[in-house]
Amino acid sequence: MSAADEDKKTKSPAQLIDARISELGDWRGETLARVRELIKKADPDVVEEWKWRGVPVWEHDGQICTGESYKTVVKLTFAKGASLKDPNGLFNSSLDGNVRRAIDISEGERIDEAAFTALIREAVALNESKR
Numbered sequence: 736m737s738a739a740d741e742d743k744k745t746k747s748p749a750q751l752i753d754a755r756i757s758e759l760g761d762w763r764g765e766t767l768a769r770v771r772e773l774i775k776k777a778d779p780d781v782v783e784e785w786k787w788r789g790v791p792v793w794e795h796d797g798q799i800c801t802g803e804s805y806k807t808v809v810k811l812t813f814a815k816g817a818s819l820k821d822p823n824g825l826f827n828s829s830l831d832g833n834v835r836r837a838i839d840i841s842e843g844e845r846i847d848e849a850a851f852t853a854l855i856r857e858a859v860a861l862n863e864s865k866r
Contacts, residue, residue, distance in 0.1 A: 777855035796862040823850035
């Protein structure tokens with residue numbers, strides 16, 4: 736069993752996300768930490784998960800979004816993004832699908848925190864309505 740597999744068994748999802756943020760050690764880690772903070776502030780009852788070989792996932796009565804880190808972007812994919820209103824145009828990726836929508840954040844970009852918080856709350860409300 737690899738060290739990464741051992742970590743998954745012994746560490747909580749929150750600890751694994753902490754480790755990913757530290758491991759990135761650059762603007763991507765800072766960005767992931769900031770959106771994580773905004774998600775937790777928007778929904779204090781959010782549940783953090785660690786799925787698909789190392790992807791942070793935030794859930795509340797179903798998946799809200801994932802936080803993937805790539806070389807040039809931090810991608811926040813909303814599981815039911817196509818069903819969410821996005822009056823501020825935060826979604827800028829995966830726009831052609833019938834279900835998901837994503838927000839790609841590049842180095843130096845700042846997310847509209849009020850609009851992002853509203854989007855998180857709307858995603859939670861949608862999940863709660865589908866219980």
